[in-house]
Amino acid sequence: SQQGEEDPQALSIQEGENATMNCSYKTSINNLQWYRQNSGRGLVHLILIRSNEREKHSGRLRVTLDTSKKSSSLLITASRAADTASYFCATYANSGYSTLTFGKGTMLLVSP
Amino acid sequence: ETGVTQSPTHLIKTRGQQVTLRCSSQSGHNTVSWYQQALGQGPQFIFQYYREEENGRGNFPPRFSGLQFPNYSSELNVNALELDDSALYLCASSEAQGIGNEKLFFGSGTQLSVL
Numbered sequence: 001s002q003q004g005e006e007d008p009q010a011l012s013i014q015e016g017e018n019a020t021m022n023c024s025y026k027t028s029i030n031n032l033q034w035y036r037q038n039s040g041r042g043l044v045h046l047i048l049i050r051s052n053e054r055e056k057h058s059g060r061l062r063v064t065l066d067t068s069k070k071s072s073s074l075l076i077t078a079s080r081a082a083d084t085a086s087y088f089c090a091t092y093a094n095s096g097y098s099t100l101t102f103g104k105g106t107m108l109l110v111s112p
Numbered sequence: 113e114t115g116v117t118q119s120p121t122h123l124i125k126t127r128g129q130q131v132t133l134r135c136s137s138q139s140g141h142n143t144v145s146w147y148q149q150a151l152g153q154g155p156q157f158i159f160q161y162y163r164e165e166e167n168g169r170g171n172f173p174p175r176f177s178g179l180q181f182p183n184y185s186s187e188l189n190v191n192a193l194e195l196d197d198s199a200l201y202l203c204a205s206s207e208a209q210g211i212g213n214e215k216l217f218f219g220s221g222t223q224l225s226v227l
Contacts, residue, residue, distance in 0.1 A: 004154075031213060040200055042116070042218035043155070088154050092213070099145065099168050100216055102154035 004032075004089040004103030012109045019076040021106040023089030024069075030092040032065055033100070034074050037086045046074075046087075079110045115139060118203050118219035125193050125226050133188040133222045135203030143167070144186040145216065146178060147202040155202055161186055190224075198226045 004025045013019055025032070031050045035043040049056045049065045049072065056063045062075040076083055088105040115138035125131050137144050143162045147155035157170035161180035175191040184205070190197055200223050204216035 033215065035216075035218075040149075040151075040221070040223070042202060042220040043204075043216070044218070045215045048213075048215060099157050099160055099170075100214070101157065102147075104152075104154045 004091055004101070006087070006089055006103045006106040008106060009104070010107045010109070012111065013079060015079060015081055015110055015112050017079055017110075019079050019083070019108055019110070021074045021087050021108070023072045023074070023103055025072075025089070025091050025103075026070065027091075029067070032063075032072050033090045034061075034063060034072075035088045035090060035102075037088065037105070039085075043088065076108075079108075081110050081112050084108060084110045116203060116205050116217050116219035118201075118222050120222060121220065122223045123225070125224065127193055127195060127226055129193050130189065130191045131193060131224065133190075133201050133203075133224070135186045135188070135205075135219055137184045137186065137203075137205035138217050141205035141207055141217070142184055143206045143208065143214070144180055144184065145204045145206070146186070146188045147204065148172070149200040149202060149221075151199070158188070193226045195226050198224060200224075 004023045007022045033048045034046045037043045047058045060077045065072045086105045086107045090100045090102045117136045145160040146158040149155045159169040160167045164180045177189045179187045200221045202221045204218045206214035
């Protein structure tokens, strides 16, 4: 079953604009991760934020986490055409043995 | 490039047939997870292997089985293929066993079509 749900399902912007994607999840988590997937290929890890962190940056990426609302957001600043991909949030539940559970993803299209 | 390789990249099978997909883990990784990704969906966890033993399983029937070898490479076997098994199958390796902090390193996947 899907733990996370991304919003919006699809996002279309122009190069140079910022892109914001949101993720909601259901259970208490250990950490939340964001992955990127180009054209149905393998996923690439972007960033991990732990449950005791509120914000994290990596290059043009900014991730926030609100555990009280069970939500996270991924902001890509100054987007480029090469950022066109699907973005997934994934969580490890905070109870016993856990595996990484993915949401359905947001498809981002960045036009030149 | 993650160092995780999968073969074959594409495969076409007929309903009822059996298929074996292969994965070579990134060097130093002892855990491998398999995911199924249907078109337009997120990856769904099939199972995980740690040091040659199944270490967790998602909501998939027993006709989905796997192996992990001493060199940590892995196979996913699917028997009695059904049309709904058509999907991208992703292998991911990681360094540790389900402690909740791992980043997964994915291969490029095997696209399976069942006709």
